[in-house]
Amino acid sequence: MSIYTDAELATAMIGWRRELHRRPEAGWTEFWSTAFAADVLHSLGYAPRVGREILDPDRRMGLPAPAVLEQARQRAAAEGADARWLERMGQATGLVADLRPGREPDLVVRFDLDALEMPEADDAEHFPAREGFASRHAGLCHACGHDGHTALGLGLAALLRREAADIKGNVRLLFQPAEEGVRGAASLIQQVLGARWFLAVHLGLGAPESGALVAGLSGFLATTKFDVRFTGRAAHAGLAPEAGRDALRGAAEGLLALHDLSRDGAGRVNVGLLSGGTARNIVPDQARMSCETRCADREADNALLARARALLARIAWERELELDISIQGRAGCAASDPELARLLARTALELPPDPDGRQPFAPDKVRAEGLMKASEDAATLMEAVRLSGGQAAYALLGANLAGGHHSPRFDFDEAVLWPGARWLATVCRKLCLEQMNVKNIHS
Ligand SMILES: [Zn+2]
Ligand SMILES: [Zn+2]
Structure with a gap:
């Protein structure tokens, strides 16, 4: 079993982040990343469960075609992913590691x-390229910091293992697939139900400074991602246009009508992609749109989606088109529990300095609450935990950023990984050592 000193672990976390950064994998294809994290966790003395062992396959949303999954699996194998992990994963990704296996989680x-x-x-302006760890996968990039999140989770795993004797409860580390597009969390609800506490962390975003921490984010927007497909009938555009059923025209009408739905302030609808047709002189028989709704709460989002469905159905009926609407992702809008968020913030401020005297967090940059007008797959898990009586918090770990999130120049300050892991480990110890309701914890 590998046991790291603090200095070794700080270096190892940066190394893990770079290995992951080199091999970015899109949602549901994280075969290499899952096998890599499983290897590290195994070396730390954990018995990770992977892929099909942890998720409900029928609740995965926005799943790529089987051929895409198989190709990604083969690429992972070619890049050295252990065949035993790949075998256990099946065609599913993600993993779970329990500090005390066989027990329900107290904290996830x-x-x-x-x-x-x-x-x-x-x-060379871009740090990962200059340092030789930029993406080796064409058209794929860790531009949101999830490589850092995984490294943070592995660092936390190492610290928890070292301090396991002091931790009474079961801490479950959940490495979820397909966060982007809010597609993965719904399939993992059984991994968090019954937990007393749930934490999720994101690098950067509304905390774009190293040393900052926003411990309890709220204001997540409920969202539904859906694809719309109109099918009509192709015909010669000159000789017999009346024999055709124009799917692209139906989609274009649908796009305009969907945008009108946003006007009354009920929420927002965005059509991010519209495509259709085959050639200039053919009545288009196919059209496709990728759409999303965002609302302040789940009920409003459900209502907006119902109105979107109704107006698309009306257009399909009027134009004699077939209509298929498929849900590709969905998240709610859970808020962080203020008590738990305050504990997270207080713990950051109480961390002792590193041996070189550096304070891990800047007192004037640590906040116990913040707003995020975006959507997060974690909100689905937060809602599930809160419904079953637990408490949840979502935190932003501050990091100096280069480029914006989801831009080709995105990068974050790797030096925040180590203090981030120390902070999380201390939070875990506080919650699970004291085995009491967070409301009673006063330091
Ligand atoms: Zn993102
Ligand atoms: Zn992200």
Whole structure:
């Protein structure tokens, strides 16, 4: 079993982050990343469960075609992913490691594994390119910091293992697939139900400074991601246009009508992609739109989606088109519990300095609450935990950033990983050592 000193672990976490950064994998294809994290966890004395062992396959949303999954699996194997992990995973990704296996979790800490489908900057201005750890996968890039999240989770795992004798409860580390597009969390609800506490952490975002911490985020928007497909009938555009059923025209009408739904302030609808047709002189028989709704609460989002469905159905009926609407992702809008958030903030401020005298967090940059007008897959898990009587918090771990999130130049200050892991480990120890309701913890 590997046991790291503090200095070794701080270095190892940066190394893990870079290994993951080199091999970015989009949602549901994180085969290499899952096997890599499983290897590290195994070396730390954990018995991780992977892929099909941890999730409900029928609740996965926005799943790529089987051929895409198989290709990613083969790429992972070619890049050295251990065949035993791949075998156990099946066609599913993600993993769970319990500090005390065989017990329900007292505390779940969630990290996300996936990267984005976009190219990474490759010039010397971009730190990962200059240091030789930029993406080796064309068209894929860790541009949201999830490589850092996974490294943070592995660092936390190492610290918890070292301090296991002091921790009475079971801490479950959950590395989820497919956070982007809010597609993965719903399939993992059984991993968090019954937990007394749930934590999720994101690097950067509304805390773009190293030394900062926003411990209890709220204001997540409920969202539904859905694809719309109109099917009509192709015909010669000159000789017999009346024989055709124009799917692209139906989609175009649908796009305009969907945008009108946003006007009354009920929420927002965005159509991010519209495509259709085959050639200039053919009545288009196919059209496709990728859409999303965002609302301040789940009920409003459900209502907005119902109105969207109704108006698309009306257009399909009027234009004699077939209509298929498929849900590709969905998240709610859980808020962080203020008591738990305050404990997270207080713990950050109480951490002793590093041996070189550096304070891990800047007191004037630590806050116990913040707003995020975006959506997060973790909200689904937070809601599940709160419904079953537990408490949940979502924190932003501050980091100096280069480029914005989801841009080809995105990068974060790796030096925040080590204090981040120390902070999380101390939080876990506080919660599980004292085995009491967080409301009673006063330091
Ligand atoms: Zn993102
Ligand atoms: Zn992210």
